[in-house]
Amino acid sequence: MTISLYKSSVPIFVQFLTGLSGVLDKAAAFAEARKVEPSVLLNTRLAPDMFPLVRQVRAATDHAVNACGRLAGVELPKFENDETTIPQLKDRIAKTIEFLKTLKPAQIDGNEDKEIKIVFPSGATREFTGQSLLLNNSLPNFYFHCTTAYDILRLCGIEIGKRDFMGTPVSL
């Protein structure tokens, strides 16, 4: 018995992206109740040289899309990266989940040792296997950005708890 690459990726990303979307609902409700501009929340960051909330959410979706799309070897959906509101960010998460759900286990399983070369905007390249891309890079980065989005909102006083972050396991 071993773990499938599909089960280690798609359902996990969907679970935590759904959690993140729920966290944003609570942020929107907080902003409305307190008469705070939601953009204040979206532009909050923990340190001057860290991403603000809006980019933490974008980065989380990017890691999910890029990991699963590359494992499956399909074209990666592109986002405009112009979201400025909570509904727009929630829409980006929904589109990400929709894309992930189009991927079938047969497209992903078996690609553990597939060589995946990533060319960064700087021109630098990094080579991974399917497994190392997911385990050593995509999942940790994904969790980093989901957690930091949550942490920013906790710092802002939004009433969210660990359960919101964790979401609910999905059957896929």
Next chain:
Amino acid sequence: MTISLYKSSVPIFVQFLTGLSGVLDKAAAFAEARKVEPSVLLNTRLAPDMFPLVRQVRAATDHAVNACGRLAGVELPKFENDETTIPQLKDRIAKTIEFLKTLKPAQIDGNEDKEIKIVFPSGATREFTGQSLLLNNSLPNFYFHCTTAYDILRLCGIEIGKRDFMGTPVSL
């Protein structure tokens, strides 16, 4: 081809715990350079009802120890939970890594479907398979606490970057 449960757990926890230990080194250097009591950092939290840094680090080690120990079916090492200094926290991380390294792939692989029942201090119980414990619970919680420890230190102005968080993949 599939991913092994061992490779999805032990080397990953070791990589990010080593990163966390390095992050604490930079926190200690910051405290010394700025003449700040390290306990100020250890007691910083992002919100009044979140764990301070010291407990984020303890929780990260607990999730690593509990996940791998339960997957392997061995006795879980106990910590006193009385750390009050950065060297003590680094020692806890080192002991965790030492424990993880005693576990062999043969003790963990094959336990994907093993039923694992966890009894919480409250008396509540939760049932997992080996795979669901690792993927849906332990890894996300582990990353949550490692990231929040990092985020607390970023908020405090420590000069750390994503590379410190990511650590270096280990061959185990």
